[in-house]
Amino acid sequence: MEKIILDCDPGHDDAIAILLAAANPAINLLGITTVSGNHNVDNTTRNALSTCTAYGIKVPVAKGSHGPIVAEQVLAIEIHGETGLDGPELPPASFDLDKRHAVDFIIDTVMEHEAKTVTLVPVGPWTNIALAIRKEPRIVERVKRVVGMGGAYTRGNITPTAEFNIYADAEAADVVFRANWDVTMVGLDLTQTQALATPDLQDRVRAIGGSISTFILDIWAFIATTHGGLLQIAYPAIHDAVCVAALIDPTILTTEKADIRVETSGRWTRGMTVCNFEKMGGMRHFGGTAAEQVDFRHSVAMTLDHPRFCDMIVDAVERLTRLKNSS
Ligand code: BDR
Ligand code: CA
DSSP: OEEEEEEEOOOHHHHHHHHHHHHOTTEEEEEEEEOSSSSOHHHHHHHHHHHHHHHTOOOOEEOOOSSOSSSOOOOOHHHHOTTSSOSSOOOOOSSOOOSSOHHHHHHHHHHHSOTTOEEEEEOSOSHHHHHHHHHOTTHHHHOOEEEEEOOOSSOOSSSSSOOHHHHHTHHHHHHHHHSSSOEEEEOHHHHHHHSBOOHHHHHHHHHHOSHHHHHHHHHHHHHHHHHHHTSOOSSOBOTTHHHHHHHHOGGGEEEEEEEEEEOSSOTTTTTOEEEEEGGGTSOOOOOSSGGGSOOOOEEEEEEEOHHHHHHHHHHHHHHHHHHHHHO
């Protein structure tokens, strides 16, 4: 079983990441930590609790950072709506928050578990993870790996070159990519073209029936309007859930090795994830000092097995529906 901490800003696709993490028997969801991103952290935390309640699950939820480390706060209300999770009915939380700050929850959990057994899954701005490194650097050698949604190697969604999660806290992402651990970047190039809630997937979820099916369909109905309208994505993009799917079954993704640097000072390119792919020859480098020489230790997600991704989502809705009905 993959032990994970899901660090998120629900968020429509974040809620599907929670669904997979909570329902799939291959995942041991140690906790959910929240961060400001799609909306402020009060709303994303409320949305995390409401989502768990809607699914009938109870896991530790710890509230995290109120804003980026250095940058001005940027939210995605135009995409995710006034609540940060517009569309589905958000039930009042059926349980209380963990008393710790998300950063302390991450540190405690990583340090308590055997080394190299806990995977961090940041799917909002990467603020909490960077602050956890700064507060307790030993987490870097203890964590198994980081599989995060963010970045792009072609084009962005908040600026021409930057993806939202990385742009929203570029300094934090820079800290996370520079740390000496295994990072897989699940970026927009994949998620907004391949991880889509196609009509066929929506029909399969509809056929299950019940309140969880309705919750998921309402999520997709709302986000279809903003993804379709503002971003011109054909169907709802389920970005964040891809990270969890890849931990359930790594063969669902193909990846390529790269050296990824985050642009923190570019006039037009702030928040860009500059990817130097090993397959491009490995002779190019970033120039400058020795610290800036090439090191292909990151992975970039390239392709997704969409039919199996859909099967995982359908299976998760079925499982949680069965459990909810039997409780
Ligand atoms: C990312 O930004 C958020 O709006 C989504 O939840 C996802 O994590 C996509 O750019
Ligand atoms: Ca997110």
